[in-house]
Amino acid sequence: MGRQTKERNATVAVATKAAVVAANGNNGNDENGGHPAQGQVNANRPMSKLVEQFLKLKPPRFDGRGNTEAAPRWVEELEKAFEVLGCTEEEKVTLAVYRLQENASDWWRATRGQVFPAGTTPTWIIFTESFNGKYFSKSARE
Template identity: 75%
Template sequence: MSKLVEQFLKLKPPKFDGKGDPEAAPRWVEELEKAFEVLGCTKVERVTLVVYQLQDDANDWWKATKGRVFLKGTAQTWAMFTENFYGKYFSKSARERKLAEFMRLCQESMTVDQYKAKFARLLKISPRMVEDPQDKVRRFRDGLKLDLRSQMISLNIKDYGEMYERAQAIERDQVDRAAASGS
């Protein structure tokens, strides 16, 4: 475990103090999850490492909470930690605001790449909205600009990756055509 902690700290993972913007909590978890993926951490190791990154109010909260979350003799799982962490630092109202933002998300003036990045970021916060892969594809498609959306509907694509790639290719073609015609 000490070797894992050493490797983890070399990645310079962010600390969390529990103060400020409620959207900082999911961003912090996302950054740590990247480090966990690189290191191949188990669900139990993740909890051990994440607790090391809690400071100030967040550390005090965890000391007061961990005995209720992980009863004596039960494994400390990442899912249980994040559920309780979000319950404390990413309030229900903040989650509802993000969910509403996800439901209203439209490409508008964004490129397909920018739209996909925002879609993915909001989806990470509200994954239950599109648990079915077909719902994810439809939601992505329905947020595209009208001219792209109408072309995507006719293609009847059922895979998210393919939907993104096709939208990107069509957008690139539109840009090339506009440049060629001088508009």
């Protein structure tokens, strides 16, 4: 079996496991054979492993250019990956920022301290509000 096939199979296995946990609606009890609840799937996973799993899903990059549909489409695609991986709010922000490129990355470096002041835990909702305010046109939001 080739390396790409093995990687694809590993990605499918991770996605399948997360989907089963989500479909079972597990609440964290041992009723599902000790599997954690959705959102806790990766509670003890190191960030390097999460990034590796995330990149295997081939999430899109965002550079701040493109039509008005580029920004919401980017967010939607990332949210699919976050659901499969069972990411926490803070992990979602970290992974999203990792996929920002060029102008969008510059925007985030300049804005990060205002959006999440020192000592503030990043959340996906606040990140997307700030992101949409910058990249998703007001007319398209209405």
